Every structure is written in structure tokens, then in C-alpha cells.
Amino acid sequence: MTSLLVDDSDGVRTFTLNRPEAYNSLTAELKEALRDALTDTVADPAVRAVVLTGAGKAFCAGQDLKEHVAALQSDDPAPFRTVAEHYNPIVRAITSMPKPVIAAVNGMAAGAGASFAYACDLRIVARSAKFLMAFATIGLTADSGASWTLPRLIGYGRAMELMLLAKPVTAEQAVAMGMATEVVDDGEALSTAQELASRMATGPTTGYAKIKQALLTAAGTDLEQALAEEDAAQSALGATTDHREAVDAFIAKRTPTFTGH
Template sequence: MSEAPILVNRQDGYVILTLNRPDKLNSFNEEMHKALMAALVDVEQDESCRALVLTASGKGFCAGQDLGDRVKPDPNAPPPDLTQTIEAYYNPLIRKLRSLSIPVVCAVNGVAAGAGANIALACDIVLAAKRAKFLQAFAKIGLVPDSGGTYFLPRLLGDARARALCLLAEPISAEKAEEWGLIYRAVDDEALMEEAIALAKHLATQPTIGLGLIKQALNASASNSLDEQLDLERDYQGEAGRTPDYIEGVMAFMEKRAPNFTGRR
């Protein structure tokens, strides 16, 4: 029996999900899409899980779509309708990663190309091994960046760099990605998982409801006016202020001790 396309490692307070098709550079086929979405739904429903790490096995993080699924033996056959795959799998995956109410740390262990790069960018905090590269490979095969690429890149890099990366389809190193603000940090290859797990352990002890509201506020800021965002901050602050973790945080500050956040409403 072949190995599972997604490995699930449950720890105290957090979960590690690992893309596991290393012989295919963890490129997506239908089976891996379904397994990853099922794992994310399980994480979302698990109240004991307060942080998530997404990483991959082998030498690469993710090469995007498995093009072997797209090759037709009959050259006269009509081309596949790529909108179906995007609508059924990639768009729901990006929406799920962005909407999770817990922080998502992505540990990019190698090349992240095409949709693989943009799946990483959909996460909250991206660490990358220094050997990793990010590549918007779509133009090489006549396609358009998907999985949020045309959304994330201009916001993270600015228009000029986003256009160049998409049109030229040139890879950039993890260290350049950090310098440009595409990712949070590039780290030594051997330290990647240690640092990602340290972040997850820390986040799993923090005020989870508040962190989820921070995520929602940042997500909304891309399309809100200033007035709309101020109103949203007001409403979310009211919600956060009614949680036990806010009271615990204030009491710990006043008593000069470390807080004991539960992440519960």
C-alpha cells in the first residue's frame, strides 16, 4: 500500500501537516487535495489544536499541480478545463488556509513553484530553508498565476516586482524572498523544522481567540476603507475584550507573572 499523501502529526497544542509525495516534488493530484482538505477540516474542528505547521517531505516543498494528471494520450483530445480543478480544489484550499482561526506556520523545505509557492504565501508566517526557492512557473507553460498568486504578490512585493516574477517566471532564493518581504524569515536548512515547531509551540500558548481575530482583521484590511477598518477593529476589540484570555493577560501583567492563556471563549 502506498504512503498517505498527507502525514498528520498531532502534538500538544498544535498539529504538523506534511505534504507527502516526495517523488513528485509534492505536486498536487486529486488524492492529495482531498487528503489535505480533510486534514484541515479536522484541525479546524479540534478545539485542542491552537496552531498549525504546514511542511513537506523530501527535497522540495511543492511543485504545484502534477502535470502528469493533465497529459492526454490522444493529442487530438480537447484540452482539460482547468477552471474545474481550480474551483474544486485550489480555491477552497486557499480560502481554508486564510480563514482558519488559528495561526498557520509554513516551513518551506525546498523549491515552492507555481501553486506550491502561493499555497505557502496563503499561510500566516512563512519560514524557508536557505536552499529553498520560490518560482511563479505559470508563464513557462502559458498559464496565469492562480491559488492567490496575483492577489498576494502585489500586496507583499509591490507591483513592479510582482509583475516581473510572474512574467519572467524566474526563481528567487529564500534569502531574497526575506529581503523583499515575501516571507518572514530564511533559516539554515537544518534548523527549519526546529524553528517552525518553536513558533507553533509558542503560538499554541497564546490567546487563540485574539490571534484569530487578528487574522480576520488583517484579511479584511486589503479591501476595506480606513473607516471600515476602524469600525472592524472596534468590533473585534470588543469581542476580544470579552474573552477569559484578556482578563488573564491583564491580571498576569498586573501581578508581574507569565500568563496562562487557555484559548477558550
Template sequence: MSYHTLLFQVEAGVATLTLNRPESLNSFNTEMHAEIRDALKQVRQDPAIRCLLLTGAGRGFCAGQDLNDRAVAPGEAMPDLSRSIKQNYNPLVHSLMSLDKPVVCAVNGVAAGAGANIALACDIVLAARSANFIQGFSKIGLIPDSGGTWTLPRLVGRARAMGMAMLSNKLTAEQAAQWGLIWQVVDDDQLMDEAHSLAAHLATQPTKGLALTKRAINAAGGNSLEQQLELECDLQYIAGCSHDYREGVAAFVGKRKPEFKGE
């Protein structure tokens, strides 16, 4: 597919979606949101796609909302920010977190505001050593959105989440990894090779089981122990009925490499 604000390609089971507005650090505008919705719809519906890799073009991953896209002239009424959140950011976060395929994010530079929180909505986040994460909302009188107030305390705890949200300080990639905000830091010149290798590996794994794992872990924060145990029981039943479980057991018994189909 051809887009104006994205690069999108599918190869060997991996869909690579690259935010492509490098002149504005890949900040979101209305057109980008519409194109991302379309691309993610393709990812959801194509069974040949078994992993999504999200990254950015140029020197940044994503600087969040393009403020020029919602600039207010003197005397004009202030914009209804809740409308943009409901129409664009909330569906995007939900789409990434509920996608029944693993989502890898390669943060190649600054991830600020909504850009940071969109990255953190992905399943496995790699960051270039020179990358950094900035909430940024407090500097313009806003609150963290795009799931930030839900994700941050679950990843780093209340104290660090408060500090990140209220101070909007720059967090280096290495700090982010030390705090448990992301999975791994990679040298800049190796980031995309590592990300593609990881995504290619995940695309050969039992997609159904990975999707159910994702569902269980995402539900854990809102469940009691008893609820989570029941959910594990229900999801394990589904996983145990899959072709990939049968193949995994057969490969283990036969001492061979499994050939998962994602079914």
C-alpha cells in the same frame, strides 16, 4: 489519521501537516487535495489544536500541480482548469487564510507554482536558506492562481509581482525575505526546529486574539480607513470579552506568566 499523500500528527496543541509525495516534489494530485481537505477539517473542528504547521517531505516543499495528473493525450479535449481551481485550489487557499488559528509554513525546498502561492497563503512563512520560490505559470502559458495575483502585489508591490509572474525567475529564500515575501530565512539544518518552536509558542498564545488579528489584517487590503477602523472596533469588542484577555491583564498586573486557554 493515516493518509497516502500526507503525514499528519497532533502534539501539544500543534497539528503538523507534511505534504508527502517526495518522489514528485510533493506536487498536488486529486488524492492529495482530498486528504488535505480532510486534515484541515480536523484542524478546524478540534479545539485542542491551536496552531497548524505546514511543510513538505524530502527535498522540496511543493512543485505545484502534478501535470501528470491532468495529462492530455493527442486528440483529446483540453481539460477545464477552472474546475480544478474551483474544487481544489480556491477552497484550500480560503481554508488556510480563514482558519481561526495561526498557520506556520516551513518551506524546506523549492516552492513552485501553486506550491509557492499555497505557502504564501499561510500566516508566518519560514524558509530554509536553500529554498526558492518560482511562480512558473508563465512557462506553460498560464496565470498565477491559488491566490497569487492577490497575494503577490500585496506582499511585494506591483513591479516585483509583475516580474515574478511574467518572468517566472527563481527567487531565493534570502531575496524573498528581503522583499517582504516571507518572515524569516533559517539555516537548512535548523528549519524544522525553528518552525516547531514557533508553532509551539503560538499554540500557547491567545488563539482567539490571534484569529481576530488575522481576520483584520486580511481584510485591510479591501477596506477604506473608515471601514478598517470600524472592523477593529468590532473585533476588539469580541477580543475584550474573551477569557484570554482577562487572563492576560491579570498576569500583567500580577507580574506572572499568563496561561492562555485559547478561549
């Protein structure tokens, strides 16, 4: 069985983590497939929006512990090389993707699985889904970018509480604290995320890319650099076909047609 399913439809690429019998826990095979597929998607002009979801009852339970235990018991000299080889590249690809990335959180998102959802731009969450950062319970720290993404979503203090105490977060709580974008009924997370992605795929995707770039830059720099980034981005976007089309459509009182150029 293929551990990662890839489906393209009308400019939207959907990645489905496909190990439902293991709650889509992350083996080396699955991590490598997702890493490489995301990297390919970055440069694919036919893809204008991305959805990430899981098969079955879970979004992703995080690292496959059977594989991790096997590495520890074999005296692997670097059992955590997966962080540099898999997790970090996956999160870099999601956050730097020059198109919207939407997580359809259909069930439990734990550990690295939750971290992947935090790295996405938007999160559509099923009503029975939960988020869990339980690294502290096994003597580990957060990985897959959660130490950076989660505090920016919900604040430093709340992120510290969830990580130190390994507190599960319900879908409703996730929306209330800014962790999730929208809660939908069970079974509707994927269709809702794909519908949203389809709408965004017809939008000014170059503008979306610059918004993502500006926010990433501003998150790690001072005001002057953020202002400079905004200046450069606005100048570049002002010369795009999409911007001119939007202005012309506004004047003509019609719906604009965006091409991503």
C-alpha cells in the same frame, strides 16, 4: 503511501505533503486530502496552531503535470476544475483558519506550492529553498490566490516582475523583499516552524484569529470598514478570559496562561 501526513503534538498540527519522489507535486488525491484536513482543522478546538511542510527535498512543486497532461489529452471538458474544487478551498481554509498557519519551506516552492506558502501567516525558509512562479512560461496565469497574496507581501510591481519573467527567488531574497519571515539552515525549517507554532499555541489564539480577520477585511475594504472591524473585534476580545488573564498577569508580574477563550 499516504500522500498527506498529519501529526498532532501539544496543540500543533503538522501537515506534510508526502510525495517526495515527485517533489510533492499536487495530485487530485493529495489536494482533496489537504482540503478536507484543513477544513476539519478549522473547527477543531484541540488544534491551536498549524504547520505546513513537504517531505524530502522540496516543499511543493505545484500541480502534478503528468495528471494535468492526462486530463488535457483525454479531452476533459474542464481540465481546470481543480481550481474551484481544490486550490481555492485550500487557500480559503488557510487564510481564514482561526489560528496561526506557518509554512516550513524546506525546499523548492513552485506554482501552487508557492501560492500555498504565500497564503500562510508566516514562512520559515531553508537556506537552499527557492520560490518560483512560472505560470507565464506555460501560457497560464497565477492561481491559488497568488494574484492576491503575493502583491500584499512584496508589492504590486515586484509581484508583476516575478510572475511575468518567472524569476526564481532565493531564501535570502525572499526575506529581503518581505516574502519570507526567517531563513534557517537546511534541515531546520520544520523544527523551527514547529517550535514557533508551539509557542504561539500557548498564546491568545482568539486574539490571533481576530488579527487575521481584521487584516483580511482591511485588505479588501476602505478605512471606515476597517475601523468598524477593529472596533467589533476589540470589544469581543475585551470580554475574553485571555485578555483578563493577560492584564492580571501584567499587574502581578507573572507569565500569563492563555486558554484561547
